[in-house]
Amino acid sequence: MGAVLRQARKSSGLSMRDVAPQIGLAHSTIGRWESGDILPTAADVAALLDVLKIDQADRDKIMALAQDSDNTAWLASGPAPYGVSQSMAGMLECERTAQHITYWSPLVIPGVLQTSDYARSIFSQSTLSPSKIQTLVTLRMGRRDVFMRADPAELVVLIGEQAIHSGIGGPPVMRDQLRHLHAMSKLDAITVQLVRMTGEWHPGFVGPFVLYKFGFQPTVVHIEHLQSGVFLVDDEDITAYESAVDAIRQCVMGPEESMDHVASVLATLEA
Structure with missing residues (x-):
């Protein structure tokens, strides 16, 4: 998820500092999304894509990934199942x-x-x-x-x-x-x-x-x-x-x- 968001942001030509105030977050939070330290919610991703003005086809693909990530958040944070x-x-x-x-x-x-x-x-x-x-x-x-x-x-x-x-x-x-x-x-x-x-x-x-x-x-x-x-x-x-x-x-x-x-x-x- 983080790699996809980083690629989308870079393609838009915007920096993390450009994007952060438009979605009401610190640029360090976006950095942590992109590095995979924390996982954004689907709502977070939707807000980010609005700012990045991603075309609809790519937006649909990224949102599908974000929604799937919401269901598998343990992959990025917290203990994984069964040890x-x-x-x-x-x-x-x-x-x-x-x-x-x-x-x-x-x-x-x-x-x-x-x-x-x-x-x-x-x-x-x-x-x-x-x-x-x-x-x-x-x-x-x-x-x-x-x-x-x-x-x-x-x-x-x-x-x-x-x-x-x-x-x-x-x-x-x-x-x-x-x-x-x-x-x-x-x-x-x-x-x-x-x-x-x-x-x-x-x-x-x-x-x-x-x-x-x-x-x-x-x-x-x-x-x-x-x-x-x-x-x-x-x-x-x-x-x-x-x-x-x-x-x-x-x-x-x-x-x-x-x-x-x-x-x-x-x-x-x-x-």
Whole structure:
């Protein structure tokens, strides 16, 4: 929501100080809307759009987003339900609403394509309680449903080659995980490609990230850390990560070659 409002304001040529007195608010409040620190109500957004003189088509789209945000305010402030972090809640919302998603995961199979045992093996190495681990595993399994609906987002998953050799959870877990990865790659909406991590340095060596593209909202990047995550919305950041995807793609195997490689590793595990 904040990124959309910032884009709309910049397009109008008005500064936050120009807008604030016309809607009876401090310019710092508008700044906090745009940064995502606080979420404006639908009424706030309507007043802002009146000042910005947004055309009707764009106004309708922004108001629809604002009304949806009113119903999911926990994504931006306060505790998320069931103990899920705000970062995870934001990821779920992005997966639900994005039209195109690119995952880059150099060391592990991305969460959206993990089996429950593989995910549990990862979480079990943390300090989380067994009940919290079960909650996160269940949530992770439910994320797959988004890509199996009638009109799913287009999902491109770029995985570092070493991830399929990692042995997380032991041979039985890795066998099931690789079988699942191979099966999911057959879905029309999902493209899985392995990335060679040899040779010259490229931006993918820095770490994993997810690039979400929407029909109307600005593109968003999510970076997950050990105990938290961050969303990036600034144009300069988005451009840098889009360039990173392009650079990573220079090292990918084709989808068929990737799955042949997965099948080869799987055959070794099954021998």
